[in-house]
Amino acid sequence: MRKNAILNAREIELLARREEITPAELRAGLESGQITVVRNRGGRPLAIGAGCYVKVNANIGTSPARPEVKAELEKLRAVEAAGADAVMDLSTGGDLARVRREIMAASRIPVGSVPVYGAMVNAVRKYKAVQKMSAEALWEQIEAEAAGGVAFMTVHTGVSERIVRGLADGERLINIVSRGGSLLACWIAANRRENPLLEDFGRLVKIAARYGTALSLGDGLRPGAVADSTDRFQIEELLTLGRQAAEARRAGVPVLIEGPGHIPLHQVEMNVKLAKQVCHGAPLYLLGPLVTDFAPGYDHIVSAIGGALAAMAGADFLCYVTPSEHLGLPGVKEVREGVYTARIAAHAADLARGKPGALERDLRISSARRDRDWAGQKRWALNPEKVAEAVGTESDFCSMCGEFCSMRFSEKLSPAKRKRKNG
C-alpha cells in the first residue's frame, strides 16, 4: 500500500513552489518535523508548517439532529469554493462510515477525522453509555479510519487520568469543551483507567505509520472560557503532546499539535511560542483562539482576531470558527463565511510573515482600487461576489464618497505614479 505522506521529487518541487520555499527548505522541514504534509490516499498533498503559507481547515459533519450526508456534501463544496485548504469530518449522526466515505470520495482537499467520535457513537448506540466503550473498539475505529485513507486524524492523546482527577478540584470555570476530550474524560473517570491513547501511544504511532496518516494531537483540555486560559490543565496536556510529538517523529510519523481554545489577546503570542517550543517546532493547528467569550454569533470574527495574531506568532494551520459557534450546527452560509473569515486571518499573518504572494495580492487589489477598476478589484478580492454585489461598480467613484472621491482627487498629485507602480 502506498503511504499517503510519501512524496516523490516532482511532488516536492511542486509543493515547494506552491509554498514559495525551496525544495531544500521543504525537505528540511519534513525531516525536522516542522513541516507536516497531509494527503488523502490518492489525493493532492498539502504542506503545513514552518515557512509555508498559513492554511485553513473547515469542519463539517452530521449531528444526531441532522444526520443527512447530502447537507454535508453541500457544505464541502461551499468550503472548497471559499478556499479551505482542508476539511474535517466531525460527524456524529447517521451512518458515520458512509458519511466519511462519501466526503472522502467527493473531496478535492485533505480530509481529517476524529475516530473517538465514531467509537463513542457506537458505544452509545450499543450500550446507551459512552463509558461502556471498550478500548479495543476505539483502536479498531482508529485503524478503520486510517485504512480508509484519511489524511489526518485528531487523537486526544494528552487527556490523562491525572488531569481528569485534577478537574475534580473545580478550578475551571468550564471543565472541558472539546467533544472528544470530554467523552474520553468521562470514560477515564467512569472506568478508573488511563486514556488508552496515552497509555499505548506507540500503538497509535504504528497505525499511523502503517497507513501514512498524520496524527493531529488534540487539545482535549483547551480552555473554553478566557478565565481558564493557560491554566495548569492546558499546559500539563501540552507537555504530554510535546513528548508524544517527539516519539512520533522518531517513528517517522508526521504530527500536528492542536492548540487552544479561548485565550485572551495578551496571552496569544505566548501560548503559540510555548506550544512551538514544547513540541519541538511541530506545526501548530489552532481552533481560534477566541479572544473573548461574549460574542456568540460573531465567533468567526472573535477567532479571526486571535487566529491572525497566533499565525503571526507562528501558528501554521487555522481551523475556522463559524458564526454558529456556541449556538448550533452551521449551515452552508455559515461555513462559507467561516472559511472567508479564517482566510483573512491567515492572509494577514502571511503578509506579516513576508510571504511574497500575499503582498502581491494586496498590491494588485489596491492598484485596482486606486484606478476604480472594479473588474480588477473583483478579480483579486477574497470573495469576488462581495465586489459584484456592490453598488456603483460602473462608475468612476463609489456611493461612499460620491464625487468627493479621495482616490480621484489625489491621483492628480503624482501623474507619473500609475505607470511606475502598476506596470
Next chain:
Amino acid sequence: MRKNAILNAREIELLARREEITPAELRAGLESGQITVVRNRGGRPLAIGAGCYVKVNANIGTSPARPEVKAELEKLRAVEAAGADAVMDLSTGGDLARVRREIMAASRIPVGSVPVYGAMVNAVRKYKAVQKMSAEALWEQIEAEAAGGVAFMTVHTGVSERIVRGLADGERLINIVSRGGSLLACWIAANRRENPLLEDFGRLVKIAARYGTALSLGDGLRPGAVADSTDRFQIEELLTLGRQAAEARRAGVPVLIEGPGHIPLHQVEMNVKLAKQVCHGAPLYLLGPLVTDFAPGYDHIVSAIGGALAAMAGADFLCYVTPSEHLGLPGVKEVREGVYTARIAAHAADLARGKPGALERDLRISSARRDRDWAGQKRWALNPEKVAEAVGTESDFCSMCGEFCSMRFSEKLSPAKRKRKNG
C-alpha cells in the same frame, strides 16, 4: 457660555466610576492630556484615553447620492442601540447644517464632525471646484460647527505643502485615501499655499478653546494600502500632529490623535507606540487599522483584527469600519454590524488590559454557557439577538453537538464547581 469639556466634581466621580479608574487618575489624565473628555453641548461626557475602557465611534452621514437626513437618523438609532460610544457626522449631501443639527438634537452620544467637508461642499456648489474655497470660508465653517456644540471635530492639520510636493515623486501606491486630506491636498497643490489649519494652528486652538470642542487631529496621510504603511509621509504628518498636540495642550484644548489606516499586522503595535510617544500620550483614535487590502465586504473583520491588536498596544478609540468599506455607503444593517464588530475588538483589548468589567462579562456569559442557561447567555451576549435567533434554545444542549455535549459530559467531573464559581 458653558464649555463642553469642563467637568464638575460630581461628573468627575461618575465618569471615573464608569471607567473603573479613580477620580484622581481621571484628573491626572485630563491634566496630562492622556485622557480627553468629549461631550456635546449639554450632553453626557465621554472619557477617552489612558486607563479608560476602549471606545467605539460610528461614522454616519449623507452622501451626494443619498442626501436624506431620515436615513442617517435611522443609522444613528441603530449605532446607539448597538452600543457605539460616539458618532461622527460625515455628511456631504443635502443641507449639511440641517443634517448636523438634526443628528445633534437626536443623539444621546457625543457627535463629531469634519468641517472641511462642509467648506469643500460649499465651494463645489458655489464655484464648481474645491480649490476655489477661500481659507476664510474654512475658518467660518469650523467656527460654525464648534459654535453648534459638536463634541469633537476632525481637522487635517498635518497635511502640509511639503508633503503634498513630496507625493509628486510617486512613491505611494495610493496617494491619499482620507477624503478631507485629499481635498485639502488638492487645494494646497492648486493654490500653491500652505494648509491654513497648519499655518495658523493657533487660530484653531482658540476656536476650540472658546467652545470647548476637542480637536481630533486627522491623519490625512494615513496609508490606504498596506504597501504604503509606515512610510515617510505618514510619519512626517504624525510628527506635525505631535507638535500640535503639545501646543493645544498648553492652551488647555483636549485632543485626539487619528491613526492609520492600512497597516500590516506586524507593524500595528509599533505604529501605536510610535504615535503615543510622538504625541505625548494623547488618546489615539484609529480608523482600522486594516491589516490587509484584499477583503472588500469583510473590512469590518479586517479592521477588528487590527483594532484589537492596536487597542491592546494602547489605542483608545476605535472608529468602526463597516462591511461596506471600499464598496459603498453603508446602510442600517452594515452600520450595526460595524459597531458590534468594533466592540469585539475594544472588548478583547479591555480584557487584555485587565479592565475588571470586561472579565466580569466573560465570566458571566461563560457560566451561563456551561449551565446551558440560554436566558443568561442572551443577557450577557454582545448582541442578544444572535442568541435569540439560535436553534435549540429550549434544550439542555444545542444542535452543534446534540447529545454529545461537552459541557454536559464534563460538568460531572467536578460536582462542587458550580457553587464555587457561579456564586
